[in-house]
Amino acid sequence: MAETFFKNIISRFTKKKYSEETEMKFRYWLSQNKENEEVEKAMFELWNETPNQITDQTLEDLAILKSEIANEATPKKSVRFLHNPILKYAAVFLLLLTTSIITYISTQPKEIAFTEYTVPKGETKNITLADGTVVSINAGSSLIYPKEFVANTRSVFLTGEAIFRVAKNPDKPFIVNTNHISVRALGTAFNVQAYAEFDNTTTTLIEGKVRIKDNYSPEHYDLDPNQQLIFDNSNHKIELKKIDAEKATMWEKGYLIFENVAFSEIISTVERKYNVQINYDEAQYIEYACNVKFKPDESISDVMSVLCELTTHAEYEVNNNQIIIHSVE
Template sequence: MSNSKENKQCSEEDLRFLKRRIKVLDEGLSSEDRMELWSKIEAAIYHRRRKTVSLSLFIRYAAVVAILFTATYYISTNISSRKEVDYSSILSDTKLPDEMLENVTVILGDKEKIEIEDKDAQVSHDEHGNMRVNKKKIDRPKSSFHEYNQLIVPYGKTTQITLSDGSNIWANSGTKLVYPVVFASDKREIYVEGEIYLEVVRNEKHPFVVKTDMTEVNVLGTSFNVSAYKNDKQQFVTLVTGSVAIKTTDKKNTTVIKPNQLYTFEKESHSARLQEVDVNEYICWKDGFLIFHNESLAEVLKKIERYYNVVLVFDPVEISKVTVSGKLDLKSDINETFRIISITAPIVYEKEENVIKISVKP
């Protein structure tokens, strides 16, 4: 009888000790998650008590420790894994291109904005979350290292960012990127609206995921390009090295692509196709060039409009009938770019301030 009373008292003390130790772990959980968690813990403790009447105090506390680790694992896997990051909410306060930001801007977790006026913008984070903009250290509280930042690249600008794991990203004009200041221990995940080229540091234990509003690209370590502009009818993934697996948001289909392959996802029909390509045509923008091979002039003009931050006025049906091939140096000014295009394509153009009117020669 005294043994039973002693074990009951000890188990209740164990439970109180356990609650104190893992109190911090359930912060942020819903009431439903909390009830589910504690019912599992209490059931495990009393089930263990009934089977361990003759166990020593040491073994009973070893059992409590085991339950503690089980509870921690349960929270980090069974609960946290169900809570997806709401990237739409993070981006909801950001208006681009409506606001037409003039400079590359980093929006921090507390909504503080850092505008980068320099022509060449470079942002970097080290493994501890320390941030630098063009090599200048940005002092931030340690608590902010668990936040998500937004990188906003307006039309007419490009930039480069180094993430906390050492992976490098080139962001094209008109791009929004959401990323954690420091990656979580189990997964590296970012979100993009626009176009980015990535060189991902390989880490087999921590896969790298690039999310868009309609696709999810899973990689270990590789270099590839993702184009997912909001107003485009298609999204593209072009693989340079390595291997990636692409899932659609309904997660019904997964496509693995190899180097020199282009994955095209049609937004309207939710269909996808795979083809062999010259990847240089899809990644040369990061080096300040555009390469075209029998491409619709309408698509070429769309890229030029973003890169130079100009307004192009033309008849899309008429212009789409014209195809162009060649290479454009985007370091040239807009006048030189259109002079070259008019030599290779049957068009005429007229520039008035920031607006260029284009038509096909009769």
């Protein structure tokens, strides 16, 4: 049967160590066949054959890998592939099944039931976790969390941006994992920004205390209120600075506040908030960094008019459901 053929192909790649380039091509091939029913059947068979039980660490790695896979629209030279067989099986399984993997995992004996909560563009949402922690999730973000915190830590996995108001429990630290850093707290309030398309992963402490560790070195950093840690996702450098945490988290109330922010990052934020697609020549605006504030009641037309004024010699037009920015002489 066809699924046996696919199963043999996939199994070879999960059981043997191939070159990084070959594995990269395999992942890309798999992503292009993710709607193939026979491939999906093969994934289910491989998953069911693995005797290993899922641990908290496995789930953390799954969340990291999911973020990486989501960004792989085309083959790239730099691809990290997990060499633990259970994680490899889970990786390809996760590529085919997004939210449904959570349901699948919850049916396995002695395993933790996880939920994936995704907030679409144009919206923000508040949720309360099982321990009483309140999370405000920004547009275009996704949070994976257990229905019950049964382990020694309270671990969640974030892609995007969210404010965490952590319920106090000294015996169970609360950990927010992202693709590049993890933030550890006992009872506190902080903001984490970890959008895949941004160059940096940023943590802002509102109150309490957090400890931050990146995924590439043993060092850790403790923040005090109104401090912000900026982690460069490319060169892994860290910047600590004093800021106004209230201003940095005003997105929760509908404000957009940009202070010396790159034009490309502003555009991405506006796209998420208003659920629009904005096309422009990024190279033409690469040198622009803007200081601007938008109130909750300002329309997308208001925002675009201001942005075009700030960049000078630019105007915008609406074409179907897209906004196009172009320069004018």
